[in-house]
Amino acid sequence: MPLPSLSYLIDPDEKDRIRLRLKNISKRFPGVLALDQVNFDLKVGEVHAICGENGAGKTTLMNILSGNLQPDEGSIFLHGDEVKITDPQEAQRQGIGIVYQEKSLVGNLSVADNIFAGNQPVSKWHLIDRRKLINQTQQLLRKLGMHDIDAHGRVDKLSPGKQQMVEIAKALSRDPQILILDEPTAAISEQDTKVLFKIVRLMVSQGKSVIYISHRMSEIFEVSDRVTVLKDGKYQNTLGTKDTNVNEIIRLMVGRDIKEFDYQNLSTSEVVLSVSELEGDRFKNISFQLHRSEILGFAGLVGAGRSEIAQSIFGVTPDTGGQVLIRGKKVKSNEVANAIENGLGYLPENRKEQGLFLEMSVEDNISSVKSNTQTRGIFIERKGNAALTEEFVRQLNIKTPSGKTKVVSLSGGNQQKIVLAKWLAVNPDILIVDEPTAGIDVGAKSEIYQLLNQLTMAGTSIIMISSDLPELLGICDRILVFRHGRITADLSREKFSEEEIMHYSSGTKDMYREKI
Amino acid sequence: DPSKGAYTREQSSEVEVAKPVDENEEYVMVTTFVNFPMYVNHDQAAFLRWGKKMGVKTTVLGPTEWDVVAQIGVIEQVIPSKPAGLLINGTDPAIASAIDKAVDAGIPTVVYDSEIPNSKRHAFLGTDWYEIGQLQGEALVELIHGKGKIAYMGLVGQTNMENGFRGLLDVVKKYPGIEVLGKYDSKGSTENAAKITADLIAANPDLAGVCGFDAISGPGIGLAIKEAGKAGKIKVTTVDWEPEHLRLVREGVIDVLIGQKRELFTWYGAQFLYDMVHKTNQLSADDQKAGITNVPFAVNTGLLKITKDNIDLFDPSK
Amino acid sequence: MSFNSNIFQDRVVTLALTIVVLIVVSSIIWPQQFFSLENLSLVLLNLSIDAIVAVGMMILLISGAFDLSVGSVVAFAGGFAGYLMYYWGVYVPVAILAALAVSVVIGFVNGWLVAKVGINPLIQTLAMMGIVRGLALMVSGSGIQNLPDSFNRLGQAQFLGFQLPVWYMIAIVIIFSFLVARTIFFRRYYYIGGNEKAALLSGIQVGKMKIYSFILMSFLAGLAGIILASRLGAAMPTTGQGLELKVITAVILGGASLLGGQGKIVGALLGTLFMGIIANIMILARVSGYWQQIIFGIILIAAVAIDLLLQKRADRMATALVKMKQFEKFDT
Amino acid sequence: MSFNSNIFQDRVVTLALTIVVLIVVSSIIWPQQFFSLENLSLVLLNLSIDAIVAVGMMILLISGAFDLSVGSVVAFAGGFAGYLMYYWGVYVPVAILAALAVSVVIGFVNGWLVAKVGINPLIQTLAMMGIVRGLALMVSGSGIQNLPDSFNRLGQAQFLGFQLPVWYMIAIVIIFSFLVARTIFFRRYYYIGGNEKAALLSGIQVGKMKIYSFILMSFLAGLAGIILASRLGAAMPTTGQGLELKVITAVILGGASLLGGQGKIVGALLGTLFMGIIANIMILARVSGYWQQIIFGIILIAAVAIDLLLQKRADRMATALVKMKQFEKFDT
């Protein structure tokens, strides 16, 4: 695979040529008109961002471009010629590469096999050349700054963040002319985001084009040249990034201004959760306390072990040492049901694998924890569940045709809202949320912060694991920083800043060690 | 009672008028494992031939697997269509209640192959499986001169086979020189029978004889013995005389076949039904009221024994 | 509001429709024979055993598992009850309870080894199929006849024109339809089958629930075996052979998936009913011999293909409807 | 670097180990009977048909599907070739090719209906099982004897102490082990079985690939049927009954999963070998009657349970090792 080299830069005239044009694209699903006469064009050598609320139709548009869906109406032009993108293979042939919003990896295959799925380098007898395969994989991973990913390793042994990087490597392995990134940073850390942007700029400098979808406004303003906004499947406008600002875009997306979240410290001195000397396969010496009504942040780089610690507290993985006390009471390890009974809740980071029942309805999903753990009766409370669903659909602004709709047909952000709702519904005493806002739009995000704040007002304590540092800074009372399975800092609100946290998470500072 | 005989003779002139042949008159055979080649080529072939000769309708029904419960279901579902007569393969004593339903519905019902002792069936034609076992046992004892290791296989748990197994063991246990290695389940599969035999040979290089009780195990036993190069050294007796069995006898792999006269089961079974329907031999003013069946109550069609010496008479193919 | 008019997406509906079409056509072809209470009662009687087992299998398949040992359990439970009554003279209800208890133990062993030790359900239940078949042969030899009359009446007596097993089947289908649709306990199997990991993280005790489902399966198979023995008035060690595949097929026809998370109890009944009606039609049509297997296979494929077509058509109609509605919206 | 020393996580390794243990123990208990070339050759001969079919089933299971019609195809292919040779006097190679061609057509129909129409593989292949069994009975009636000598030699001749079917099996296992490990084409089945959606998104033509796998399956089953017929010197319509379940079990024992995405070709061989050896041992141990099924089942469960235990132990060791390494890292 030819690696792009810096020596080749496109000449400025090329830059205004239209590479791709979508004209009047419409797409319907049972119950929704996902795209309604959408227009879009992509120039040579530009990064074109697409914004819109959850369910606005961004992913659907990309699925049409990558051959997964056929539009009901409208046409696609590549370099001025109308094309039909009949299937993903055709998209690949046309030089369109995509990093999907949803995981598209095969868990039990190796990283190398995934990156070169069906496209492995071969020797002269057309046999797979394992050595070349591994070499090329390592090369690619190095370019992505992922030195620590083992090309032989199984993908399902990687944390979601690393899996996302593998997805990006996979899309790049085919050297696409048009690269589509559908919320690539929802699960990865700041540092990986920087690497990704470096690659995006490199590609653009070589005359390739990138479509970039994200709910993080800062990223859009950092990397894109133009922004197109969708709302309820309808095209709103396309603006030059330099000529606009965050508020204008949000107004186009949501139709109103978003009210800022204002922080309140509600934390009390009562200890509700006390973890001491917790030890597991990939972490050691974990001790901390959580107070009533506190929002405690877990910061750290991908693979720092935060999710695993949370799961260990929740009783998913057997801990190999240490103890967890909830309100002074020791909880049985390795028993989720017991943890929930003790008032614990855990919102997992990987919604499709650990959070959702995709083929079940919105209602069944939202009521799943509540009806299985809190309901004392024998029978399903249909009315109660319907009311509960209605309440959360309204509160979190979940876009769904009805409460009976299968979750699989909802947009990524709306699915995430459902995982959140399922835990909010039980109103746990201690709630651990792992990347709770992954893929959620700006409007809904501030709603969620508001909700979490309301919970703490009612006495709930929250542990928030997030790779979105500004988010942690905005909402937490206190932040623990993790690195390689250890706590490296315990920072109160007065002491934390983006810089401090970066130091502690990258290992240039450590509160608990003398020498670094 | 001699007067009964006289009565019959008197009535004999009226026989033809009793019930004329109606081409819609239907005789239904219900078996299980309906496509099993031995059933198709003997039982069903003879039955269909009989139907053609008599100018009546003949139908063969039954599940395609060995499934006695399904056979019962078919019998029950055929009853409402009121066939002229039912010819039922006596696969298991448990079909008795279904047979009784047919009899209670007034349908002449004949059982063939194995007796269903507790049923109200009008007549039975078939063989005694215990005797099949005995005959195999006697043949084998003679072949191995009353000593050596033997094994036997068939469909374990099936009533007729279990009777056969008993017959064999009752003969063999009189010879202290014979060691019975065990009973094996062929599972109705040639390959399985071959595998068991191959394993038996490997485990017991001095294996003296093998008996097979289902039609399918014969070819399997034969295959394994041939492949082990032990043809003639290990004595084999099996039931049935399908082309494959006959060939193996010719090749000297199988020594003795104990055959049933299956054609007779169904030909005469059908004829019994016909004679009941048409009152061919009336024994009283009203046989049904008198509780009499005007056909033989039970017929043993007897067995046949095929060896290398008489094979040419049974296998015209060469 | 919800978009519920797309009922054709429900396998239960399309299958029920297919069955209705079959019944109407058959009633026209064989007006007397097919559409009589007697025939109906016989068809139902002959599928009652399968349907009772299918109810348990449906629940297992909803949870994403299956059980190949059911046929053997049918044979064993009947044989064991028969053995107790015939050889030991045990009182009928006691013999029945004992046979059910042993069935439950078999289910527990299956469930425990699958859920706690992690043995593949196919291998576990296949091995159990052999073990229990062996036990069935052990207790009932070549079959036990002459069971007590009071026992036989349980399967042979009539009530409102139907033999009792039909009523048992109806009762079990209704009870479990209700329980599965309405209780939290049974609802959990949908969660487990839908996403086992997520179910665990939602506080469902997946291991225990799996054990319960295998126990229920064996219990129902044992019950079916006892009913069958009393219907036949005999315990037969060869019964139930191949039942597992027949029942799994019926249940999948009725809307379950080997992947789990899908299905309704009434689908289990409809699946067996469909297969039972086809068998009945083949008897009425006097289809025999080789053609029986060939035609049965073709009908099965055709029925499923038509079903899929209906679903696709319905899908398209639904989309078209949305389109209309949306345009209405624009016009106002 | 990767942590590859944890070979116990590979079912192929643990199964091979279990087989070695079985062989060693049996050789000690029955020194003369068990460990002879003659015995080995017979054991292999008797599992050759199963193993050839298992290779195809392994590929299907890797892709997440399976095929119940294989037993019928075995019977039909032999019967059809026999029919052509015996009744029409067709030249041997032509008859063989014709039978293989028809097998391929059967596979295509299965694959097409599963992949393109969307019929559930269980229902489709079960229906096909019946259809093809009917066809097999049709062409070969009560079996076709006296096949040409040149045909029979193909299955009966010896080479280096083994009958030819053993060599065919070895060749097929080696060829497909190699192809599946090294070609892009076969590698795709791992993607499809691992995550069908992801495979589709990666540009793999899942539908076509599925059709090919069913075709290959039927081709291998047809080949097995022809080999069996020539070994028997006769085409018998009842061969291959129950083969499907036996083969699927062997393949799952050998490391495949009904969920797909897992397995190696050599696992198919080891699975059949394992089942073959257990059957052999039971005969050596003079296990008879119903005890055979009971003990076979218990051994099967025990073997898998031990295997799982081995894996867990290995897992724990591996984690401990990783941990040591990690903490070393911290300490520096």
Ligand SMILES: Nc1ncnc2c1ncn2[C@@H]1O[C@H](COP(=O)(O)OP(=O)(O)OP(=O)(O)O)[C@@H](O)[C@H]1O
């Ligand atoms: N396969 C499908 N079936 C039915 N409806 C669908 C399907 N895919 C998407 N939709 C609907 O189409 C609309 C647009 O979804 P899409 O995934 O494109 O949103 P999005 O803009 O990517 O949102 P997000 O930011 O949450 O990812 C949503 O209302 C969604 O429910």
Ligand SMILES: Nc1ncnc2c1ncn2[C@@H]1O[C@H](COP(=O)(O)OP(=O)(O)OP(=O)(O)O)[C@@H](O)[C@H]1O
């Ligand atoms: N080597 C591994 N083997 C198996 N699972 C792993 C491995 N590394 C990580 N995981 C899994 O990935 C998930 C997240 O990993 P971890 O806790 O290490 O990361 P994190 O700090 O939460 O970072 P992030 O989720 O942002 O990537 C956990 O569920 C963990 O079990």
Ligand SMILES: [Mg+2]
């Ligand atoms: Mg999206």
Ligand SMILES: [Mg+2]
């Ligand atoms: Mg994490």
